[in-house]
Amino acid sequence: MKPFDLMPYLKVPSEIPEGYAPLAEEPTFNPTRDLQLTNPTRSWQLSELGYTGNEVSEAGCSLAFTEPFQVLSEEGAARLLEVVRLLRSNAQGGGLERSESKSRLIYVAGGVYRSRFLRELCSSVDIAEFLSELAEVPLAPHSLPSQQIYINYPPEQISEDVDRWHADSIGFDYVMMATDPNSFDGGEFEVFLGTTTEAAQLLGMEESKLNLRTTQELPSERVVKFDFPAAGYAVFQQGNRVVHRGRRLNKPGDRITVVPGYVSRDPHSVDITDLANISTYTEPAIGSEIIRHGVWRSVRKLVQLLDPEVSQDLSRQRKELKKALSDALNVLEITESMGNQSLLDKNG
Numbered sequence: 446m447k448p449f450d451l452m453p454y455l456k457v458p459s460e461i462p463e464g465y466a467p468l469a470e471e472p473t474f475n476p477t478r479d480l481q482l483t484n485p486t487r488s489w490q491l492s493e494l495g496y497t498g499n500e501v502s503e504a505g506c507s508l509a510f511t512e513p514f515q516v517l518s519e520e521g522a523a524r525l526l527e528v529v530r531l532l533r534s535n536a537q538g539g540g541l542e543r544s545e546s547k548s549r550l551i552y553v554a555g556g557v558y559r560s561r562f563l564r565e566l567c568s569s570v571d572i573a574e575f576l577s578e579l580a581e582v583p584l585a586p587h588s589l590p591s592q593q594i595y596i597n598y599p600p601e602q603i604s605e606d607v608d609r610w611h612a613d614s615i616g617f618d619y620v621m622m623a624t625d626p627n628s629f630d631g632g633e634f635e636v637f638l639g640t641t642t643e644a645a646q647l648l649g650m651e652e653s654k655l656n657l658r659t660t661q662e663l664p665s666e667r668v669v670k671f672d673f674p675a676a677g678y679a680v681f682q683q684g685n686r687v688v689h690r691g692r693r694l695n696k697p698g699d700r701i702t703v704v705p706g707y708v709s710r711d712p713h714s715v716d717i718t719d720l721a722n723i724s725t726y727t728e729p730a731i732g733s734e735i736i737r738h739g740v741w742r743s744v745r746k747l748v749q750l751l752d753p754e755v756s757q758d759l760s761r762q763r764k765e766l767k768k769a770l771s772d773a774l775n776v777l778e779i780t781e782s783m784g785n786q787s788l789l790d791k792n793g
Contacts, residue, residue, distance in 0.1 A: 453583070453585055453710045454568070454570075454573070454585040454586055454710075455585070455586075455588045455737060455738075455741050456568075457557050457558070457564055457568070457590045457593070458590070461558050461559075462555075462558060462729035462730035462733075463729055464729035465555055465558040465559050465729060466559060467558070467559050467560070468528070468531055468532065468559060468560050468561075471527070471528050471531055471560055471561065471562050472524040472527055472528060472562055473524075473561075473562065474521075474524070474561070474562045474565040474566055476569055476571055478518065478520055478521065479517055479518055479520060479521025479524060479566075480516070480517060480518065480521060480569070480571055480572070481515050481516070481517060481518040481521070481677070482515070482516060482571065482572070482575045483514050483515040484514060484579075485511040485512050485513070485514035485579070485681070486512065486514075487511065487512040488508060488509075488510065488511040488512070488579070489508075489509045489510050489511075489636075489638075490507050490508060490509055491504060491506075491507055491508070491509045491683070491686060492507065493509065493638075494509050494638060494639055494640055494686075494687070495639055495640045495643065496509075496640055496686070500640075503715060504683065504686060504715075504717075505582060505709065505711070505714045505715065506580050506581065506582045506617075506683060506709075507581070508579060508580050508581070508681075508683060509682065509683060509686065509687055510636055510680055510681065510682035510683070510687050510689075511579065511680055511681045511682070512671065512680065513622075513671055513672075513673045513674060513678040513679060513680050514678060514679065514680075514681070515674075515675075515677060515678050516572070516619070516621055516677055516678065516679045517621070517676075517677030518677065519675075519677070521677060522623070522675070522676040522677030523676075524562065525562070525566070525621075525623050525676075525677070525703065526623050526624060526676060526701070528560050528562045528563060529553075529596050529623050529701050529703065530701075531560075532553050532556065532559060532560060532596060533553070533596075533598060550597075550600060550605075550608065550609075550658075551597070551598040551599070551600060551601070552595055552596060552597050552598065553595070553596040553598075554591055554592070554595055554596075554726075554728055555590070555591040555728055555729070556593070556594040556595070556596055556703075557590050557591075557593045557594060558590065558591070563594050563703075566594075566705070567586045567593040567594050567705050568586050572705075573585055573586060573707065576617070576619070576681060576707060579681055580617060580681075580683075582617075582709055582711070582714075583709065583710040583711060584617055584707040584708065584709060584710060585707065585708055585709075585710045586705070586706075586707060586708075587615060587706040587707055587708045587718075588708050588718075588734075588737065588738040588741050588742075589615075589706075589718070589723065589731075589734040589735065589738055590734055591726070591728040591730075591731060591734060592614075592615055592706045592723065592734075593705060593706055594703055594704065594705045594706070595703070595704040595706075596623070596701065596702070596703050596704075597691065597701065597702045597703075597704065598701055599629075599632070599694060599697075599698065599699065599700045599701070600693075603693065603694060603696065603697055604693065605693060606660075606690055606691060606692055606693045607632055607690075607691030607692065607693060607694065607700055607702075608658070608690050608691040609658040609659055609660055609690055610637070610644070610648065610655075610658065610659055610661065610662075610663060610688055610689070610690045611655055611656055611657070611658040611659070611688065611689070611690065612641050612644075612655040612656055612684065612685050612686065612687065612688050612689075613656060613684030613685050613706075614656045614685070614718065614719035614722050614723055615684060615685065615706045615707075615708065615717070615718050615719075616683060616684065616685050616707070616708060616709065616717045616718065617681075617682070617683060617684065617706065617707040617708070617709075618681075618682065618684045618704050618705060618706045618707060619679040619680060619681040619682070619704070619705060620634060620679055620680050620682070620689075620691075620702050620703075620704050621677065621678065621679035621702060621703050621704070621705070622673040622675070622676050622677070622678055622679070622701075622702055623676055623701040623702060623703050624676055624699050624700060624701045625675065625676050626672060626673045626674070626675065626676070628698060628699060629694055629696075629698025629699060629700045630694060630695040630696050630698060631692060631693060631694040631695035631696070631698075632691060632692060632693070632694045632698065632700040633670040633671060633672060633691075633692045634670070634671045634673070634680055634689065634690075634691055634692075634702075635668050635669070635670050635671070635689060635690050635691075635692050636668065636669050636671070636680075636682075636687055636688070636689045637663050637667055637668055637687075637688040637689065638667050638668065638669060639667055639688070640686075641655055641685075641686060641688060644663060644688040647663055647664065648661045648663065649661060655688060656685075656719060656722055657722075663688070670692070684706075685717050685719075712742050712743075712745035712746045712749075713746065713768075716742060716772065718738065720735055720738070720739075720775070720776065720779050721779060723735065724779050724780070724782075724783055731783075732780045732783045735776050735779060735780055736776050736777075736780055738776060739772045739773045739774075739775055739776030739777070740772075740773055740776070742772035742773075743769050743770060743771075743772040743773040746765070746768060746769035746772075747766075747769045747770075750762065750765055750766060750769060
């Protein structure tokens with residue numbers, strides 16, 4: 446058990462998947478210089494949004510979201526901004542643009558493959574432990590590297606929201622402002638003060654489809670809006686249980702946010718990562734990432750079963766073994782369907 450306890454984070458593969466274009470030159474990340482982690486003074490709990498005690502218990506974390514707090518120093522924020530602008534100007538590959546319902550939501554995914562700065566930012570143990578204390582749950586950079594960070598750019602049409610109402614396909618993330626909030630008008634980060642069930646009913650859609658986003662509106666009296674004090678400030682959230690959006694700009698402006706994702710290090714926690722939806726993403730090597738995610742969760746549970754002090758009750762052991770294998774078997778099934786689709790595409 447010790448080797449996996451000492452290595453709770455899955456490392457990003459050193460071989461960059463085909464299709465991503467790494468930056469040739471970029472700033473370096475120095476945690477001593479670039480980080481300035483400061484605790485938020487206000488946070489909201491899932492119970493305040495209307496989640497029941499059983500739902501909070503299942504989530505394994507009572508925190509819903511925080512107010513903006515500082516993550517990066519002024520120097521760190523300046524370096525982050527340089528990187529995200531470089532990625533936008535070098536837009537080859539990496540899923541830069543996404544078209545949804547006749548609008549273009551512009552983003553970069555897989556940033557850890559394209560930028561060493563972003564890879565080191567996302568793999569920062571200091572940040573992971575800081576967020577773990579806020580959530581009171583042991584967290585790690587997300588086990589799917591392409592989901593470790595998203596960069597959201599303002600849409601081409603001023604009438605479009607920067608990002609529509611949605612819940613995330615992963616559990617934990619923080620939304621951090623990369624540009625100076627004083628340089629644009631509008632674009633507030635908004636959170637719905639209610640459960641995903643309520644939001645789905647009000648939006649007239651299935652709860653399981655909330656991660657697909659919608660242009661429908663939620664009641665303004667049920668929404669809290671955040672203005673970020675400066676670049677390098679972030680809101681931390683359980684993104685799959687908090688319905689949120691980036692409101693549209695009032696006039697053209699350079700609003701850019703980064704969204705690093707995290708996952709619980711507890712192998713017995715409920716796996717809320719929506720692998721079925723993520724398997725449809727066009728990110729290179731997404732299938733391999735999903736396999737590693739499932740194996741990572743299974744192996745950590747399997748190793749615990751090797752403990753000589755574990756219960757020798759056969760019925761209980763079989764039950765725990767089935768739980769341990771379920772993660773690997775689930776990703777095997779998901780990626781098998783992906784493989785079949787790839788063959789269909791290849792054969793026309």
